Amino acid sequence: MKLIxxxxxxxxxxxxxxxxxxxxxxxxxxxxxxxxxNSGLFGHILPMFEKKTGIKVKVVARGTGASIEMGKRGDADxxxxxxxxxxxxxxxxxxxxxxxxxxxxxxVIIGPANDPLKIKGMKSISDVFRKIAEKEYVFVSRGDKxxxxxxxxxxxxxxxxxxxxxxxxxEVGQGMEKTQRIANEKRAYTLTDRGTWLATKDKDxxxxxxxxxxxxxxxxxxxxxxxxxxxxKHIKYxxxxxxxxxxxxxxxxxxxxxxxxxxxxQLFVPNAR
Numbered sequence: 001m002k003l004i005x006x007x008x009x010x011x012x013x014x015x016x017x018x019x020x021x022x023x024x025x026x027x028x029x030x031x032x033x034x035x036x037x038n039s040g041l042f043g044h045i046l047p048m049f050e051k052k053t054g055i056k057v058k059v060v061a062r063g064t065g066a067s068i069e070m071g072k073r074g075d076a077d078x079x080x081x082x083x084x085x086x087x088x089x090x091x092x093x094x095x096x097x098x099x100x101x102x103x104x105x106x107x108v109i110i111g112p113a114n115d116p117l118k119i120k121g122m123k124s125i126s127d128v129f130r131k132i133a134e135k136e137y138v139f140v141s142r143g144d145k146x147x148x149x150x151x152x153x154x155x156x157x158x159x160x161x162x163x164x165x166x167x168x169x170x171e172v173g174q175g176m177e178k179t180q181r182i183a184n185e186k187r188a189y190t191l192t193d194r195g196t197w198l199a200t201k202d203k204d205x206x207x208x209x210x211x212x213x214x215x216x217x218x219x220x221x222x223x224x225x226x227x228x229x230x231x232x233k234h235i236k237y238x239x240x241x242x243x244x245x246x247x248x249x250x251x252x253x254x255x256x257x258x259x260x261x262x263x264x265x266q267l268f269v270p271n272a273r
Contacts, residue, residue, distance in 0.1 A: 034175035037061035063146025074232030143171025248272035
């Protein structure tokens, strides 16, 4: 009986310690883009951060616009997105603090493997958009106020073309991976980020190719910022800043740089200052 009692006592102690550790663990909510989630980046870097700090990051993957709105409402502790002008604006408005560049990749135009408009070889995204509009060829837009959608709409605006409402212009209101699938089904062209493309093209068995890349206007900067604790007292500001500071630290930047696809392609280039 004494042995059983001792064993029970040990089990109670182990359970109590485990429960204490579990309750001590802090969770934070990170609102981020679908590209960081779809590419697999978070699955690669978050275990490293959680092991170092004990802070668990729960990612809510939406478009950049929706992610920023989450932060403005206080429904997230930290936001990790890719629309720098919009990010700087909401920091100036006081909704967020401590914004930092974290990494970049680039946007590319993908289309059917036979490239019906013969876009391959063109150098300018504006010229590509003009050709799509002139030929009234199907273009699939995310249409979700994401960073990618913002970039796309800004490019249409710079070309002097308003595609909205045109039969050839399909706004699907979906994340990047689903938008790629729809473009594949429609044998259409679309704008995507290179990270999502490299991470999903084989998995989704897309019969598409990159038809335009390398235009300096396709640069795609990602940034992170904490929700302003003066706006929402309930947010976990300290832990959010632990995450921000880790992302821009040497360790966090190395973690991002080490993330590659199955062929060894680097999906994001760290550039925190």
